[in-house]
Amino acid sequence: MDALMLSRIQFGFVISAHILFPAFTIGLASWLAFLEWRWLRTRDGLWRDLYFFWLKIFAVSFGMGVVSGIVMSFQFGTNWAVLSEKAGNILGPLLSYEVLTAFFLEATFLGVMLFGWKRVPPKLHFFATCMVALGTLISTFWIISANSWMQTPAGYTLTADGVFEPASWWAIVFNPSFPYRLSHMVLAAFITTCFVIGGVSAGYLRRGVHVEAARRMLKAAVVFAAITVPLQVFVGDLHGLNVGKYQPVKLAAMEAHWESEGEGHGVPLVVFAWPNEKEERNDYEIAIPRLGSVILTHTLDGEIQPLKAVPASERPPVKPVFFAFRVMVGLGTAMLLLVLASLWAWRRGGLFAPGATGPGSALARWVLQGWRVLTLSGFAAILAGWYVVEIGRQPYVVYGLLRTADAVTPTLAPGSVAFSLFVFAAVYFTVFGAGLWYLVKLVRKGPQPHEPAPDTEHGDKTPARPLSLVDNAIDATETRP
Numbered sequence: 001m002d003a004l005m006l007s008r009i010q011f012g013f014v015i016s017a018h019i020l021f022p023a024f025t026i027g028l029a030s031w032l033a034f035l036e037w038r039w040l041r042t043r044d045g046l047w048r049d050l051y052f053f054w055l056k057i058f059a060v061s062f063g064m065g066v067v068s069g070i071v072m073s074f075q076f077g078t079n080w081a082v083l084s085e086k087a088g089n090i091l092g093p094l095l096s097y098e099v100l101t102a103f104f105l106e107a108t109f110l111g112v113m114l115f116g117w118k119r120v121p122p123k124l125h126f127f128a129t130c131m132v133a134l135g136t137l138i139s140t141f142w143i144i145s146a147n148s149w150m151q152t153p154a155g156y157t158l159t160a161d162g163v164f165e166p167a168s169w170w171a172i173v174f175n176p177s178f179p180y181r182l183s184h185m186v187l188a189a190f191i192t193t194c195f196v197i198g199g200v201s202a203g204y205l206r207r208g209v210h211v212e213a214a215r216r217m218l219k220a221a222v223v224f225a226a227i228t229v230p231l232q233v234f235v236g237d238l239h240g241l242n243v244g245k246y247q248p249v250k251l252a253a254m255e256a257h258w259e260s261e262g263e264g265h266g267v268p269l270v271v272f273a274w275p276n277e278k279e280e281r282n283d284y285e286i287a288i289p290r291l292g293s294v295i296l297t298h299t300l301d302g303e304i305q306p307l308k309a310v311p312a313s314e315r316p317p318v319k320p321v322f323f324a325f326r327v328m329v330g331l332g333t334a335m336l337l338l339v340l341a342s343l344w345a346w347r348r349g350g351l352f353a354p355g356a357t358g359p360g361s362a363l364a365r366w367v368l369q370g371w372r373v374l375t376l377s378g379f380a381a382i383l384a385g386w387y388v389v390e391i392g393r394q395p396y397v398v399y400g401l402l403r404t405a406d407a408v409t410p411t412l413a414p415g416s417v418a419f420s421l422f423v424f425a426a427v428y429f430t431v432f433g434a435g436l437w438y439l440v441k442l443v444r445k446g447p448q449p450h451e452p453a454p455d456t457e458h459g460d461k462t463p464a465r466p467l468s469l470v471d472n473a474i475d476a477t478e479t480r481p
Contacts, residue, residue, distance in 0.1 A: 004408045006417040007079040010424065012390070014072045016383055017428050021065030023382050026140060026186065027193025028058045029133035032113075034220075036126045045449070050213055052117075053447035054197075057439055059114055064435045071424065079417065083397055083407035087164045090156060090172055091146050098142035106135035137186065144185055148178040150398050151389070152246045164398070176246050180239040181389075187232045188385065192378025194228065195335065197221045199375025200443055202368040210446040218351075218371070222342045229336050236332070237295075244296060247399060248305035249314065250392035253321040255292060256282050259306045266293035266301040272326075275318040280308060316394040320387060328384040331377045338370045 032054055039047035073095075076084050084091075112120060112128035120128075155171025156164045166172055198221030204214035244251045252258075256275045257267060269291035273282035293302040307315055345351040345367045397404045 001414060001418070003412040003414045003417050004405055006414055006421060007075075007408050007412065008404070010079065010417060010421040011072075011075055013421065013428075014068065014075065014424060016386070017432065018065065018068035018072050019382060019386060020379050021061050021068060022136070022139070023185075023189040023192050023379070024196070025058060025062050025065055026136045026189035027191075028054060028061065029129075029136045030190070031193055031197065032058060033126070033129045033133045036129050040122060040126055046213060046216070046447075049447045049449055050217065053213075053442075055114070056442055060435055060439055060442075062110070064432055067431070068428070078420075079409055079412060080397075080407055081409040083402070086162055086402055086407070087150075087398055090149060090164050090166055093166075094142055094146040094149070094173070098139050098146075102135045102139035102142065105138065106132050109135070140186060140189070141182060144182045145173045145175070145178055147389075148181045149173075149175050151175075151181070151393060152177040153398055153401060158401075162402075164401075177239075177242055180235065180242045183235050184232070184239050184385075187228055187235060188378065188382050191225065191228050191232060191335065192382060194221050194224050195371070195374055195378045196376070198225065198371045199373075202371035203375075204446065206365075206368050206372070213447045219346075221371075222339065222346060225335065225339045226343060229332070229339050232332065233336065240296060241298075244304055247392070249307065249310055250316060250321070250388075251296070251304055252307045252309075253316050253318045253392055254325045254388060255296070255304070256318055256322045257292070257304060257306050258282065259308045260303060263303075266290040266299075267296060267304055268292050269295060270322075273322070275322050277312075277315075277318050280312075313395065316392050321392045324384040324387040324391070328381050328388065331374075331381040331384070334374060335377060335381075338367070338374060341367050341370065 032051060035047055035051040035054065038044070039051060076091075109128040109131040112125065113132050116125050116128060149172055152175045153164075154175040155166065155168035157167045159165060197217050201214040201218035201221060204210045205218065240251070243254075255267070256270050256273050258280050261267065266289065268287035268289045270282065271286045271288060273285040273287070276283050290300055292304075293299055296302065296304055307318070341363070342351065345363045348363065351364045351367060393399055395403050395405065397407045
């Protein structure tokens with residue numbers, strides 16, 4: 001456990017704790033905008049109650065995300081000084097743009113969003129909610145751009161002493177992997193939030209509490225998941241093709257593909273194996289011939305670069321990349337099957353009944369239990385995907401150009417890193433443990449009636465504006481067949 005390994009463990013621990021909260025709040029901010037829009041259109045108090053229920057959860061999650069993000073950024077100066085020195089001319093501006101264009105926007109309107117109810121007009125409050133949602137997406141844009149540049153660097157020049165200088169900011173920001181990774185991450189964030197909402201709703205329905213609120217939330221979750229989960233499969237396929245083009249060794253590690261099967265034999269799909277890096281082979285392998293070629297190259301006999309094509313020093317650790325990728329794909333497959341089952345149960349009726357006792361109740365109970373089981377599956381899938389991306393990039397921190405071993409602070413003492421790692425772990429488990437406990441408490445309590453806004457002091461009797469075709473379509477799903 002030298003300073004390099006300890007620094008990698010510390011950064012991995014901190015970023016694993018951090019990424020969960022932004023991923024959740026990205027989707028949750030847009031969900032809040034949807035809820036407030038529905039309330040403005042219908043003046044139905046239940047939409048307002050749902051808004052404030054999820055607003056409390058958003059506020060706690062957003063605060064924990066900010067705290068963990070600040071700690072993470074400090075490590076660039078303490079543990080990765082050489083990376084900051086070599087790539088700071090590119091990474092520094094990208095991260096600064098995130099603060100200037102996104103964080104300030106979120107911080108400005110977050111106060112109105114959290115404390116402006118009954119103090120500003122409802123439409124202005126809705127505008128603040130939309131700006132917070134937009135800020136989370138802009139923040140994602142810059143963070144993914146910076147990380148994607150480290151994966152597929154472009155638009156730079158190298159000085160004689162190995163310092164990266166920007167040559168084209170357009171090429172830097174929109175580097176080859178950026179469009180695929182941005183869309184993949186945003187969809188992952190939306191799906192994560194969607195399954196949390198669906199899981200919470202399913203729990204309410206199974207218990208027979210907050211029934212009407214749970215019906216609305218679960219219907220929205222099922223419809224949204226039916227759109228985003230298949231779309232994520234499509235985007236993931238495009239992302240895989242991009243990885244094969246620009247990071248072929250990572251793709252080989254994801255598939256534990258050690259050597260070519262020979263011309264015309266294609267690439268098998270390894271369903272399960274135990275990668276043996278010492279012997280450069282797979283033990284206990286279960287594989288389907290040629291299916292890997294169909295998925296990875298869209299041809300029956302296509303080839304990908306095997307691991308043995310490069311020296312062992314140029315390969316990432318195979319086991320964590322291989323298994324993390326299968327966890328991500330496995331969870332995605334489970335989500336897709338659950339969405340299909342939900343649509344079928346919805347069509348048969350009874351999915352949204354209290355306790356799932358209506359027609360087709362046996363199927364409905366299984367579906368609701370599936371939503372409860374997969375409530376946190378999005379978080380696990382995001383972590384697994386992130387491990388594939390970051391571990392699969394090794395041994396480089398800037399792919400193909402700057403090795404991780406050369407990016408760590410050279411004067412760093414292992415003892416100081418170990419101590420800070422221990423302190424971070426203790427503080428994180430204490431603070432975030434308390435935060436998560438409070439979130440669970442909020443979820444168990446459920447949506448509560450909230451006071452109307454100033455211009456709706458007569459409650460839900462205030463006339464609503466005429467509904468659009470979209471409103472009518474949504475309302476049609478809120479009535480049982």
